Amino acid sequence: MRKSDYTGRVTKWETRLGAYDVKYMPQIAIKGQVLADFVAEFTEGGIKQEDVMLAVMSIGTENVLLWEVYTDGASNQNGVGIGIVLITPENLVMEKSLRLGFVATNNEAEYKALLAGAQMVRHLGGEMVEFYCDSRLIVGQVNGEFEARDERMKKNLNRVKGVLGMFKSFKVRQIPRGQNAHADSLVMLATSLGSKLP
Known part of the structure; x- marks a missing residue:
């Protein structure tokens, strides 16, 4: 499947599911959230979850895109x-x-x-x-x-x-x-x- 076809399908389903308050989360966001949860759980010193998530997302973006x-x-x-x-x-x-x-x-x-x-x-x-x-x-x-x-x-x-x-x-x-x-x-x-x- 071409990427343009995939993007069109995702957009179509995101629009339909949006009426039911269901949001599409790309796979990178899910992986990033899991990694952020892991880092936050095992890090001492009370790092904010938002800071960890931003760092993980920026690393993931560089590698994936x-x-x-x-x-x-x-x-x-x-x-x-x-x-x-x-x-x-x-x-x-x-x-x-x-x-x-x-x-x-x-x-x-x-x-x-x-x-x-x-x-x-x-x-x-x-x-x-x-x-x-x-x-x-x-x-x-x-x-x-x-x-x-x-x-x-x-x-x-x-x-x-x-x-x-x-x-x-x-x-x-x-x-x-x-x-x-x-x-x-x-x-x-x-x-x-x-x-x-x-």
Whole structure:
């Protein structure tokens, strides 16, 4: 089941059960409450339950809500393709392979992959994300270590930064190409058989 379907169902049932004064509590809240009760019971010195619960919830949020996105893009004689591997906080793996319907450089394809990956996470409701890309140049430009001089690159960089700015937190990390083989294989699929973006 896709996360968007799950969220819709939860919202529907929460609305129906709300009339009976029944409230939906996500699993993280229940786990957090159990841990807070445990800590409060076995801690000397009278720590307030609210303080313990806030600490537990903030720790749980950091661990549970992180999305990971591996992106790659390439241009060759067969066309321009991008590959995206998205890993949800529940460790569900989603793959996307797209063949772009326009001419682009390798660097532009890398930006398009990063942008598409960010938009996928936003669409699915993710708020904290780490992106992994094997292009040192793209990661350096996004992180402000390198300057984008070409106008097309500046435009792509600004679009990516605009979407990334919508997340509560994000990191963009450069990884060796060997650690990005999954996304790379999707790019090869896209340039040989993939579907075109409209």
